[in-house]
Amino acid sequence: xTAPQLQTTRSCPFAPPPEHVQLRDLEAPTKxxxxxxxxxxxxxxxxxxxALLTDPRFxxxxxxxxxxxxxxxxxxxxxxxxxxxxMDPPEHGPARRAVVGEFTVxxxxxxxxxxxxxVDEHIDALLAGPAPADLVQALxxxxxxxxxxxxxxxxxxxxxxxxxCSTQMLRRTTPPEQRAKAADEIRxxxxxxxxxxxxxxxxxxxxxxxxxxxxxxxxxxxAFLLLIAGHETTANMISLGVVTLLDHPDxxxxxxxxxxxxxxxxxxxxxxxxxxxxxxxxxxxxDVELGGALIKAGDGVVTLGNAANRDPAAFARGDEFxxxxxxxxxxxxxxxxxxxxxxxxxxLELQIVFDTLFRRIPSLRLAxxxxxxxxxDDASIYGIYELPVTWSAP
Amino acid sequence: MTxxxxxxxxxxxxxxxxxxxxxAFDQDEDEGLxxxxxxxxxxxxxxxxxxxxxxxxxxxxxxxxx
Numbered sequence: 515x516t517a518p519q520l521q522t523t524r525s526c527p528f529a530p531p532p533e534h535v536q537l538r539d540l541e542a543p544t545k546x547x548x549x550x551x552x553x554x555x556x557x558x559x560x561x562x563x564x565a566l567l568t569d570p571r572f573x574x575x576x577x578x579x580x581x582x583x584x585x586x587x588x589x590x591x592x593x594x595x596x597x598x599x600x601m602d603p604p605e606h607g608p609a610r611r612a613v614v615g616e617f618t619v620x621x622x623x624x625x626x627x628x629x630x631x632x633v634d635e636h637i638d639a640l641l642a643g644p645a646p647a648d649l650v651q652a653l654x655x656x657x658x659x660x661x662x663x664x665x666x667x668x669x670x671x672x673x674x675x676x677x678x679c680s681t682q683m684l685r686r687t688t689p690p691e692q693r694a695k696a697a698d699e700i701r702x703x704x705x706x707x708x709x710x711x712x713x714x715x716x717x718x719x720x721x722x723x724x725x726x727x728x729x730x731x732x733x734x735x736x737a738f739l740l741l742i743a744g745h746e747t748t749a750n751m752i753s754l755g756v757v758t759l760l761d762h763p764d765x766x767x768x769x770x771x772x773x774x775x776x777x778x779x780x781x782x783x784x785x786x787x788x789x790x791x792x793x794x795x796x797x798x799x800x801d802v803e804l805g806g807a808l809i810k811a812g813d814g815v816v817t818l819g820n821a822a823n824r825d826p827a828a829f830a831r832g833d834e835f836x837x838x839x840x841x842x843x844x845x846x847x848x849x850x851x852x853x854x855x856x857x858x859x860x861x862l863e864l865q866i867v868f869d870t871l872f873r874r875i876p877s878l879r880l881a882x883x884x885x886x887x888x889x890x891d892d893a894s895i896y897g898i899y900e901l902p903v904t905w906s907a908p
Numbered sequence: 909m910t911x912x913x914x915x916x917x918x919x920x921x922x923x924x925x926x927x928x929x930x931x932a933f934d935q936d937e938d939e940g941l942x943x944x945x946x947x948x949x950x951x952x953x954x955x956x957x958x959x960x961x962x963x964x965x966x967x968x969x970x971x972x973x974x
Binding site for chain 1: 920921922923924926927928930934935936937938939940941960963964966967968
């Protein structure tokens with residue numbers, strides 16, 4: 515019997531596909547068929563996802579043949595060098611430690627005034643321009659892009675170039691050659707940028723990483739990962755968060771009345787959407803018993819993170835959006851040694867954006883129906899391509 | 909007395925413990941590794957925060973010893 519196809523699009527923009535929930539509620543993980551025809555185990559209970567992501571018998575190495583992919587045509591093995599995301603022990607630990615000090619809670623908190631300034635400037639510009647406007651271009655994308663550019667030392671003037679490449683890369687419908695070309699273009703851009711930094715050191719993350727890398731190409735990989743992951747995911751969460759809060763006016767009112775609730779609201783949005791759930795796929799290096807299933811060496815595993823983040827065993831009324839829940843045991847940033855490096859930056863950016871946007875533009879509203887919004891059903895990271903909003907003159 | 913134990917060889921510097929209880933945990937500047945500032949939770953609330961930090965620690969580097 516062939517395993518059922520993995521559903522990769524959300525039929526309701528605010529919920530995991532019903533098929534994922536059904537898979538989660540089975541007695542044990544079961545196999546699904548991936549878009550390329552290969553089978554993989556679907557793991558969707560929170561406890562099982564946590565066990566999977568902390569078990570060193572599962573590999574993050576995307577070049578292993580059993581590793582599950584979301585696209586119809588597998589990337590050629592050896593196309594990319596290992597980066598943090600794809601490394602296993604013993605290489606992963608030292609590579610992560612070489613950079614994680616740049617992302618400590620204290621270092622992120624020190625960025626608060628600058629992020630606040632960036633957010634304020636973009637809201638000024640939004641208010642000075644015509645309504646309706648596309649919030650993705652006005653706020654969601656530029657804020658995290660500018661922040662990560664300043665941290666890494668990438669000229670923000672080039673943002674159109676790398677945002678365009680990033681969108682093409684993440685769209686599952688982009689033909690494989692075009693996806694590879696977009697990635698190559700960013701790599702080549704970063705290679706030149708790192709050469710400039712070697713000649714003219716600056717006070718930025720990439721310059722500080724230079725002496726840690728024997729092979730410059732490995733640093734190109736890290737820069738690539740940080741640049742793409744650093745803006746794309748947060749941008750999507752800003753847009754989704756704005757839609758969701760506008761769609762729950764009572765909860766938005768509670769948030770405006772009690773700004774101390776904002777961190778909890780951000781956690782709830784992260785849990786509710788789990789936009790990067792397919793980033794935590796794994797492949798078994800040996801036979802492993804997981805949640806009642808025997809996963810054989812070489813088998814791929816996909817995590818249905820959004821369903822896991824609504825698992826009734828871990829979250830009461832998990833399908834409800836509740837800004838006061840504030841639960842932080844979700845796996846929106848993954849779990850285990852690969853958990854998102856930039857999560858505390860993302861939290862800070864989201865908190866500042868939601869705090870500032872609704873306070874400064876209380877009349878903010880959607881200029882399109884929620885059902886008409888172009889949700890990223892075809893991307894490997896969920897989000898919204900365009901978000902028309904309008905407001906009344908203050 | 910309950911004591912918080914941190915295994916820095918497992919720690920991956922995610923900072924989740926610091927977010928949970930900044931009075932009990934910190935991160936070193938270079939590698940972001942956990943530093944336990946207050947290894948003995950002083951009251952029930954501090955103990956609950958320590959339990960929570962151990963639960964959400966992505967590398968399961970924290971444990972509580974009775």
